[in-house]
Amino acid sequence: MAHPPAVAADVIVVGAGISGLIAARTVLAAGLTPVILEADSRVGGRILTEEAAPGLPVELGAQWIGDTHHRMFALAEELGVQTYPQFDEGETSYELAGSGVLRENEFRARFAGELGELEKVLRLLDELAAEVPPEAPWRAPRAADWDAITAGAWYDGQALSPVARTLLEICTVGILAVPTVEVSFLHLLFTIQTCGVTSELFAESEGGAQTTRFVGGTGEIPKRLAALVTDHLVLDAPVQLIEHSDDSVTVHCRGGRTARGRRVIVAISPALAGRIMYDPPLPGKRDQLTQRMPNASAMKAFFVYDEPFWRAAGLNGQLISDVGPARMSNDTCLPGDDHGVILCFLEGEQARTYGRMPTEERRAALTAELVRHYGDKAARPAAYLDGEWADRQWTRGCYNANLGPLVWTNFGDALAEPIGTIHWASTDTAVRWSAYMEGAVEAGERAAQEVIDALTG
Amino acid sequence: MAHPPAVAADVIVVGAGISGLIAARTVLAAGLTPVILEADSRVGGRILTEEAAPGLPVELGAQWIGDTHHRMFALAEELGVQTYPQFDEGETSYELAGSGVLRENEFRARFAGELGELEKVLRLLDELAAEVPPEAPWRAPRAADWDAITAGAWYDGQALSPVARTLLEICTVGILAVPTVEVSFLHLLFTIQTCGVTSELFAESEGGAQTTRFVGGTGEIPKRLAALVTDHLVLDAPVQLIEHSDDSVTVHCRGGRTARGRRVIVAISPALAGRIMYDPPLPGKRDQLTQRMPNASAMKAFFVYDEPFWRAAGLNGQLISDVGPARMSNDTCLPGDDHGVILCFLEGEQARTYGRMPTEERRAALTAELVRHYGDKAARPAAYLDGEWADRQWTRGCYNANLGPLVWTNFGDALAEPIGTIHWASTDTAVRWSAYMEGAVEAGERAAQEVIDALTG
Known part of the structure; x- marks a missing residue:
């Protein structure tokens, strides 16, 4: 040879x-x-833009930048790649704690106490994370203690109600793409500190990390x-x-x-x-x-519809669910295009379980979920595309290592x-x-x- | 080329x-x-026999077989390799819980309650492990629960006294060679079940897994x-x-x-x-x-003396310590040879910390420990040899994966x-x-x- x-x-x-x-x-x-x-x-x-339908690029990998991503904004400008804001109007849809599907306002009213608990834990996480030097997390004053417990065990120790604990798990898995029992509490605090504060990181509301997208695709x-x-x-x-x-x-x-x-x-x-x-x-x-x-376990699935019908119903295309298969979704419509696009996130155990199913089975389970949240129109997508990362030989898992x-x-x-x-x-x-x-x-x-x-x- | x-x-x-x-x-x-x-x-x-002194082979890797290792006994017989029993007479030496060095009988008298706690947990572990099918641990009836918690967190939940908890950690790390917070509780139960019962596995007393050695070296x-x-x-x-x-x-x-x-x-x-x-x-x-x-983090260090002087003092050459650097030691004298050989185990964090020190520094720390347990004669070894596994390119850690x-x-x-x-x-x-x-x-x-x-x- x-x-x-x-x-x-x-x-x-x-x-x-x-x-x-x-x-x-x-x-x-x-x-x-x-x-x-x-x-x-x-x-x-770990960036991979593919067309879900002709002329309709979606992001199987990295998708957003946030307001404090100064290097990326400068790079995009230098390269002549334009940006546009992530759509974020309307209510999130919830399906949690056996209460069926609830719109955000109803959910917030019914679970105000639990959301207060969650808020309190997030503030505490911010306080603790501030003690972690991101260039050397092992030098945090309490690094030895925090690294000797999993994030999940620390969460379990916060005496949270089941709903607050579940919400905390969902928003954390949405960042780490592995269950919290798989990661060190110090690593969680590092992750928060490397990004600023939890409000920039956690995705329940579109926060600092996910405000902006790229025209033409990442x-x-x-x-x-x-x-x-x-x-x-x-x-x-x-x-x-x-x-x-x-x-x-x-x-x-x-x-x-x-x-x-x-x-x-x-x-x-x-x-x-x-x-x-x-x-x-x-x-x-x-x-x-x-x-x-x-490397973590993450998968994204895109449903393309003729129009973003959920918007007319006052929904923002986001869901939070402990039923699944998607624990979260997102409205990822493109600017200057009439299609409606919903992105379903499969992360951690969901990515592992559903990622190994035949595509049709996975798609059917996700479709059923979207119908519960967004109505019958969700059952008739014009196109579907998903992407798994553990199978890809030169990546072997997303988003990153925990x-x-x-x-x-x-x-x-x-x-x-x-x-x-x-x-x-x-x-x-x-x-x-x-x-x-x-x-x-x-x-x-x-x-x-x-x-x-x-x-x- | x-x-x-x-x-x-x-x-x-x-x-x-x-x-x-x-x-x-x-x-x-x-x-x-x-x-x-x-x-x-x-x-x-992961078997590596080297001479600590001319004609004095020691095991930097796998060393023992146990009574139920039928395949290995048959193999040794077929290959014409003779076996001999591990020395196990006399008292173990303890240095735990800030009580200084105590001989076994004294330790057992002083900490009878704590040892009773430990015994109870080991029996419970045996009961739970019996539910784990070793060919498919994920099919254990409670696999989902047991795999969603670390062994360390499970131990922490047993309401043990500090001494009992420490003893449990030491004997478990002696098997896994990583701290218990790094492994799933289901994995711990699998490890117990794959070996039979805790009494065969844990090394405080020479149990089933470490009864027999090979003439000429493993x-x-x-x-x-x-x-x-x-x-x-x-x-x-x-x-x-x-x-x-x-x-x-x-x-x-x-x-x-x-x-x-x-x-x-x-x-x-x-x-x-x-x-x-x-x-x-x-x-x-x-x-x-x-x-x-x-792969786990394990290191063995051998001290060779002119004679096994600890035996005359009624000691078996074993120590259990929460001070370290060695958490455990062993009498590994050879049959038909007058030398005294003490093996110090460095496992988990001890292997990581001491394995990265210059050899002289590590040897000095271990020597000081042996002197505390076995007296001044321990300060004058005729030879010293140690072996680390993470540095070895074709092994990268011992004893196994957890x-x-x-x-x-x-x-x-x-x-x-x-x-x-x-x-x-x-x-x-x-x-x-x-x-x-x-x-x-x-x-x-x-x-x-x-x-x-x-x-x-």
């Missing part, structure tokens, strides 16, 4: 998600030559970014081995392709970074960390710390808005700066 | 630990040709097994890629070596199996499972189920004595039988 010729560059970047593309673009701007090796046949990573961002570094981009190049020394790296891909450089930036999720073979091997601490950063008990305190400082000539990017390593596109940009810029400092300092 | 020639066989086995060697030997006996690809330059996997077992299949064994062959179809597999190693066969048996820990690239890629369920099976909350119920049935022409071995997939050598034999035999049935049926 003839091997492709070896490529030479200053900086090898593994992964062409936003983080890797930003890293490559940044080192290029500093006068260094990058080569990006992307395992998939497309760029974008996929425009990596597509246009890739165009800036297109001469340095190699697709279909899954990295298998990184040989590294004090002053050079050689990166080997499946099929025999190699790239040589002075530094490497690994810009994929830690779980996937841990699958690469390193020579010399990485320290045990780093390896056991990446064994403990499983750390279980004791991982931050026992292994956390190995997450972003360079090892010789190897640097780490991906949103999972970000300090602000980790797990979001905003964090991917930050991490890519930070890793690129480490390399620039090392090679040009 | 010239590639080694492709090898052809009926069955490719990945990994030359006991499980892979047994699998290869079993398919060979059935008239099929195996090829074993081992990443390391030695066989044995390493004799894989060494002699390997000799039976030596013509079929390839060392230094790290597998990077498995291409598989309905009737064939091609396994690619670092350096370009390939092996072609009709079936492959992957006989390495699930975390490491998940690092191999598969084409076509494995289902998301299997992939997310292996992301959630981190499953966190919801992993057994959400992903467990993907653990041992073949995928097309790919079969799974390693002790982590065993039904009886999973995580032990006994389980490695069972899993190797089971995977081999699957292949034999498929190819000769």
Whole structure:
């Protein structure tokens, strides 16, 4: 078998998600030559825009940015990608606690006490999260205690009513995409702190993290970014081995392709970074960390209708449910388009259970739920599209990695710390808005700066 | 670069630990040709016998078998490896609850109530574990509840005195090698059930799992097994890629070596199996499972003395401590040898903390502890040897993988189920004595039988 010729560059970047593309673009701007090796046949990573119907792009992956996502707003402007606000008018629909489907006003009246409890816990979470330094969660004064309990166990200890506890679980799983018993309480507090406060994070009302979308689809961002570094981009190049020394790296891909450089930036999720073979091997601490950063379980399903009929009924297209299969939904209509689009979220155990069903079965279960909330018209979508992430070989789960008990305190400082000539990017390593596109940009810029400092300092 | 020639066989086995060697030997006996690809330059996997001093082999990895390890007793007999009983005479030494060092009789008198509490919890654990089918823990009647809580949280809920809770943690970490908050309660019950009852499992007194050792060292077992299949064994062959179809597999190693066969048996820990690239890629369920099976954190340290001076003082060489660094120790003298050997266990957070220290610092901390328990003579060892597993590239943690909350119920049935022409071995997939050598034999035999049935049926 003839091997492709070896490529030479200053900086090898593994992964062409936003983080890797930003890293490559940044080192290029500093006068260094990058080569990006992307395992998939497309760029974008956890961003994936596909057409649910002709001319109707939907986001199977990352979808929104929020008001404090300054890097992403600047990037969109630079790339000429326009933004528009997320629709947010009308009432949310609830189906909780065996009470059947209730509109928001009725739900709030009936469960005012429980919502007050929830509010109180969220304020407490904000207070505690403020004690967590996002660049080093393990240095929080109470890190040892908070990392020795799961978020779920901490929630259980708050003496909440069943309805308040359920609401808390739903809004947390909506962020983490795994049940709260799978994550450390310290990790939950880190997640809150990295994003600001719970009101920006939790999605019951459209808060800070999900205010804004991109015209043409989120996929425009990596597509246009890739165009800036297109001469340095190699697709279909899954990295298998990184040989590294004090002053050079050689990166080997499946099929025999190699790239040589002075530094490497690994810009994929830690779980996937841990699958690469390193020579010399990485320290045990780093390896056991990446064994403990499983990617979460998330799936999105889109129903396209002729019109957004729920709006006329005063509904905002959002639901909150403990019946499911979707625990939440969203109105994701496109600007200048008459179709109505409902996005159903399947996260955590719902993604695992329903993601393994035949599509028709999953679609039928979701349709039944939408009919309960939005009426009979919901039974007749013009189109349907869904997307699961665990099956995708070069992603293996969304939205990001959540750390279980004791991982931050026992292994956390190995997450972003360079090892010789190897640097780490991906949103999972970000300090602000980790797990979001905003964090991917930050991490890519930070890793690129480490390399620039090392090679040009 | 010239590639080694492709090898052809009926069955490719990945990994030359006991499980892979047994699998290869079993398919060979059935008239099929195996090829074993081992990443390391030695066989044995998580078994590693090294000399602490000339002629004085100690076990950095698996060490004991127990009375119900029938497969291992039969294997040792077949291979001509003799066994001898673990020394177990005298008192255990305790250093717990701020009471200083106490000998067993004194400790038992002072903490009789707490030991009674512990006994009661162990009996309850036995009762609950009996409800868990070891071949399918997710089918236990209360699996959903038990998998939705950590073992640590369950322990915390038993209203135990601090001393009883601490003892329970120490004896459990002595088995799992991770803190109890990292594992699902269902996984703990599975672990108990796969071994029988807690009295066989927990190591406070030398119970069923640790009664017997091997003359010449445990390493004799894989060494002699390997000799039976030596013509079929390839060392230094790290597998990077498995291409598989309905009737064939091609396994690619670092350096370009390939092996072609009709079936492959992957006989390495699930975390490491998940690092191999598969084409076509494995289902998301299997992939997310292996992301959630981190190998544990264990380290052993051996102190060799001119004689086992603690025996004369009526001590059995075992300690139980909440001060550490070792939470437990053991008398591991060799038969027909005058030296005294003390094995210190560093498990869970102790392995992580002390394993990252310089050897001299770790040794000094352990020495100080042994002096507290066994007197000044403990300060003057003739030799010292320790071994950590997370740093070892082809193991990356011992003793085995522990499953966190919801992993057994959400992903467990993907653990041992073949995928097309790919079969799974390693002790982590065993039904009886999973995580032990006994389980490695069972899993190797089971995977081999699957292949034999498929190819000769």
